[in-house]
Amino acid sequence: MFIHIGNDSIIQSDDIISIIDRNVAMSSSIMEEMLVNTGIKQHVFNAADDVKSVVITEDDIYCSSLSVATLKKRSGMTLSTSTLEDFSNELEE
Incomplete structure (x- = not known):
């Protein structure tokens, strides 16, 4: 399944590890340390002033x-869609 996360970005839901509120992410020294130590800071996409989540x-x-x-x-709507597809298959039988 895919999720549109805004800013013309679509990612696979299976790839998501975490979704964090921007204020929490930016106020955490542990988060900053993680970004620096893993080198992932070079792979930050869509950084802008209107960021609400990470x-x-x-x-x-x-x-x-x-x-x-x-x-x-x-992400919940994705689950509902899957349920509807399964239900429609039962109606055909």
Whole structure:
């Protein structure tokens, strides 16, 4: 499944490790240390002034203009779509 995370970015939901509120991510010295030590800081995408959340994958970090709640809802909509597809298959039988 794919999730649109804003800023013209779409990523696979299986690749997501964490979605963190921007204020939490930027106020954490541990987060800054992780970025520096892993070298992942060179793989930050969509950094802008309107960042509301940070999406962390194994290889990259994406700054999203969408809130954590919105991204959570979008991932929930993906699950609903899968359920509807399964239900429609049962109707055909």
